[in-house]
Amino acid sequence: MSEVEGGAAAGLSHRVPDLGALQLLLAVARLGSLGRAARELGISQPAASSRIRAMERxxxxxxxxxxxxxxxxxxAGVLVTDWARRVVEAAEAFDAGAEALRDRRDSRLRVAASMxxxxxxxxxxxxxxxxxxPDTAVSLLAGNSAAVVERLLAGEADLGFVEGRTAPRGLRGAIVARDRLVVVVGPDHPWASRRAPLTPAELAATALIQREEGSGTREVLDAALAGHGGLAAPLLELTSTxxxxxxxxxxxxxxxxSELAxxxxxxxxxxxxxxxxxVELRRALRAVWRSDARPTGPGRDLLSLTRRAQ
Structure with missing residues (x-):
């Protein structure tokens, strides 16, 4: 293809009027009055006259x-009006198709969230x-933070929520809440009556009932105690809070x-x-999404609601 042909294919001629000007011309043709056409389109008559003159130039x-x-x-105006009608009808069909796509997109929201x-x-x-x-159907997939990341990267979720110290690689995110991890025991456990706080070394050396690897809670705890000997082997490992x-x-x-839990x-x-x-046991709770797919429609609205709740 020559440079001239390539340039012609790259975009419309500068002599093609915009849709607003074409709609105005169609209104003038239908109503027989520039003033009535201006009123129908919600613009002043001087503005309508100026737009017609600009299109003529x-x-x-x-x-x-x-x-x-x-x-x-x-x-010439009759001929251009006939062309304009076809262009505007095609634009209206395009707009209707785009609206249908938006409606289909907004009809569902797939959310993946840590427990x-x-x-x-x-x-x-x-x-x-x-x-x-009210017309958006929401599906919620609950799992650990690692599973949330996998679903997002695989395109199986539109928006995710994770626990952890940073946004996972390959995703963008925004902090939507703060949380703190706390040590808990049953009322009859020996620690229940102790007065002195635990030291990080004591906590690290104790066999705990823990969440599975891949959970945000486990990740934060691992990082917090890494400099104190690391976590002891778990007493039990459970996937349900x-x-x-x-x-x-x-x-x-x-x-x-989690203090929330x-x-x-x-x-x-x-x-x-x-x-x-x-030992620092605070953490951020994040909304996350693929870096190439920022939330739109109901996902964007849900993200906005989380920020209002902060």
């Missing part, structure tokens, strides 16, 4: 003859989203869990919190 031909009795199309967010934060956010978008809390309450052993049990004295000194 752009095309190099006269389009409308103006007189006290109204506005009449010239022969803490899925159980203790998302229900409130999804109820609020339901009020704003509910099962983990039940095991701790029964006296099986201590655990480190144990608030009710601590208030009811089914679990006892044990203070720890010298």
């Amino acid at each position: 752009q095309l190099g031909v006269g389009l409308v003859d103006r007189s006290p009795r109204g506005s009449r199309l010239t022969d 803490t967010v899925a159980e203790y934060l998302l229900p409130g956010w999804l109820i609020a989203l339901r009020r704003e978008r 509910t099962a983990l809390k039940a095991a701790v309450a029964s006296g099986a052993g201590p655990a480190v869990l 144990v608030a009710e049990e601590l208030a009811a004295h089914r679990l006892v919190q044990i203070p720890v000194e010298g």
Whole structure:
């Protein structure tokens, strides 16, 4: 292909009017008056006259003859109006198709979330989203943070929520909440009556009931105790926060869990919190999405709702 041919294919001629000008010309043809056409389109008559004149200069031909009795199309104007009608109809069909695509996109939202967010934060956010978008069907896939990342990267979720120190590689994110991990035991555990806080070394050396590898809780705990000898082998390893809390309450052993997850049990004295000194157990809860697929439609609205709740 020659440079001339390539340049012609690269874009429309500068002599092609914009859609607004073509719609104005069609209104003048239909109504026989520039003033009535301007009122129909919600613009002033001087602005309409200026737009017609600009289009005539752009095309190099006269389009409308103006007189006290109204506005009449010239022969060239009749021809251009016929072309304009086809262009505007094609644009309207394009717009309708794009709207249908948006409606299909907005009809569902696939959310993947870590257990803490899925159980203790998302229900409130999804109820609020339901009020704003009653026609959007939401599916929620709960799992550990590693599973959330896998689903996002595989295109199986539109928006994810994870726990951890940083946004996972390959994803972009925004902090939507803050959380703290706390050490808890059952009321009959020996630690329940101790007065001195635990040291990081004591916590690291203790066999804990733990979440599985890949969970945000486990990742934060591993990092916090890495400089204190690292985590001891787990006493038990469970994938469910509910099962983990039940095991701790029964006296099986201590655990480190989200403060959000144990608030009710601590208030009811089914679990006892044990203070720890010298270790940072705070963490961020993040909304995450693929770097090439920023949330749109209902995903964008859900993300906005999380920020309002902060």
